[in-house]
Amino acid sequence: MAFSPDRRDMIVYTVFAYANALLVLVLLAGALVTARRPAPPDTGSIADEQRTTAEANLDHLAASLRSYAVVSKKRRPQLDIHIFGLPGASSLNSAIETRVLDAIDDAGGFDGRAAFEPTPTAPAHRWSTTSFTSPRSLGGGSPSSQSGESAHSHGGGPPHSRGENSPSQEENSPSQEESPRGSQDGERIGDPHTLDIRTTVLTAGGRFVVTALRQASSRSHTAVLLTDLSADTTVDAKSLFSARVDPAAISTDDTGSLTVDGQPVADADLTAVGTAVVADLHTPLEIPRPGDLRTPDYSCTLLPCVALTYDDGPGEPKTEDVLLDAADEANIRLTYFLLGQNIHEFPNVAERIAAAGHEVDNHTFKHQRLDLLSKGALKHEIGRTQKSLSHVGGSDQALVRPPYGALDKPAAHALGAPAIIWDVDTGDWRDRSPKKTVQNVRSHARPGSVVLMHSIHPSTVKAAPKVFTTVADKGLYAVTVRELFAGIKWEKGGSYFCRGYWDELCSNPEHPSVHKN
Known part of the structure; x- marks a missing residue:
């Protein structure tokens, strides 16, 4: 005899079937949601990456x-x-x-x-x-x-x-x-x-x-x-x-x-x-390419600076090239006061000096005493050399180094540019001794000094590497003349010997320059 479930059993079976079907649907939905949900970030790995x-x-x-x-x-x-x-x-x-x-x-x-x-x-x-x-x-x-x-x-x-x-x-x-x-x-x-x-x-x-x-x-x-x-x-x-x-x-x-x-x-x-x-901050650092690394990061208002200047060039190529190589090795910039007549004789040397990034300025054309010249003759000396400087890459507004430091009031005003003198004369032009040149720099260079040397003498050039290390060992920063006097006002007819307060001739905010009587 066949079995026939009663009506109550049919209801129970039906409910049970629907419940199982619903459970399967819920599990499938959960599986789909779980598959689509992104894994939580690994905070440890992110921190490690940032730390690195x-x-x-x-x-x-x-x-x-x-x-x-x-x-x-x-x-x-x-x-x-x-x-x-x-x-x-x-x-x-x-x-x-x-x-x-x-x-x-x-x-x-x-x-x-x-x-x-x-x-x-x-x-x-x-x-x-x-x-x-x-x-x-x-x-x-x-x-x-x-x-x-x-x-x-x-x-x-x-x-x-x-x-x-x-x-x-x-x-x-x-x-x-x-x-x-x-x-x-x-x-x-x-x-x-x-x-x-x-x-x-x-x-x-x-x-x-x-x-x-x-x-x-x-x-x-x-x-x-x-x-x-x-x-x-x-x-x-x-x-x-x-x-x-x-x-x-x-x-x-x-x-x-x-x-x-x-x-x-x-x-x-x-x-x-x-x-x-x-x-x-959590990305790689991008440091822009810096400018001239020979220039200190701070000014001579804070740092003890010294300007190393070389007169009377350009000289023989072999001699001048040795000085350029020494400055490059020491990673410093120099200031050259060039004679116009020598620029005409060695234009390629003058161009190399300017192209190397050194300051190139005016030392007149024929090394004449400016205090003995008429105003017209003085302007001719300075103007002729300025044209020569411009042709080799020098500044269009050159500073002037008066030969022998000789300058009177009319000459100072006729220059049309600051007159750069010095407070340390190494005597290299007189002694022709590398040892004495170095000793004079060691004994007399102070913060704010302008040091006088001459690039045409092989003895001076031979002293250059030791001069550069002597300055550095004293804790002084070798800079150009313009860098030394940055922040000091250029005054018409003014002469500039040094920077600071240690000498009455030095330039400072209260006393920018020296004026001839």
């Missing part, structure tokens, strides 16, 4: 930085200043220089004058460039023992790098606990007779660099700067944040991300500019 990029960016930057030190225990206040320069980032270098000079002035370091008197600092005091990019150096203290390798030619040679001679970060960088970050800006701390300043790269990436300038004493102060390397602009980093932030609390973590008081910065705490910058 941040380290590579700092290494890249450290290889481009140059180290500068302004250290003096003999001044009041004593100076212990360590700053980096970044070739090609003139806005950043200018912002740092302005703040350093303001701090020196505020501490009484101008000695009541309108300008700072630069002090020579031995190259051994300059830090390794990695000291400015080390994450352990983010505190506000200053590692006084941190001295990297010495460097010649104003730090313009090969940049310092990590190596056997570099100070260990653990030995020379302060811990966070040792830094004065808890101090309020302006609070007087530490030795009131010492000015302690240094710069630190907080983070860098893309086209941006974030720099901290920390003053530990005689008062606590921190400034944080944001530099756009592509546009070469530098502004206060407060533009990154939507609310007011204590600059002393700004730091970074090991991924290159900004932190405030050790805490990550939330997107809501950033301005639109800040959001764009923070995103760019």
